[in-house]
Amino acid sequence: MRVVAFVDEGHGHREAARHFRVSPKFVNDLIKPRRETGSLAPRPQGNGGGYGKLAGVTGRIEARVADKGEITLDELAAEPARTHGIDMHRGTVWRALRGLGLTHRKRPSGA
Structure with missing residues (x-):
């Protein structure tokens, strides 16, 4: 996903939110499961x-x-x-x- 790749490049969550015109919570909600599980797969x-x-x-x-x-x-x-x-x-x-x-x-x- 592009938002996650943007954060992986070293940009902050708020910067990614502004760049992709989404909320900071959306960015946080994308990054948190990947940090916990190592995957972007949806939870059951x-x-x-x-x-x-x-x-x-x-x-x-x-x-x-x-x-x-x-x-x-x-x-x-x-x-x-x-x-x-x-x-x-x-x-x-x-x-x-x-x-x-x-x-x-x-x-x-x-x-």
Whole structure:
């Protein structure tokens, strides 16, 4: 990146900010990770997963879907509330199922 190369040539952060018409904070934010990691690669985003309210019960949810293939999201959301005291919305259960690689299949009635 040109800003980093300009600073590497011996110019100060404020001088680089004026030269490239950016804020000094932008220059500092570019230089700091490179100083710490030696790379300009972006940092990983998100929390890494596995830390939500369903982290302890995803295995149980997956087993329930495998046991009873026609279970609804509302039923899946109600079970942890009864057994573990974890209150959740059906959207939370859907995101957990999607994270497990399980999909919703629409089937015609009577099939």
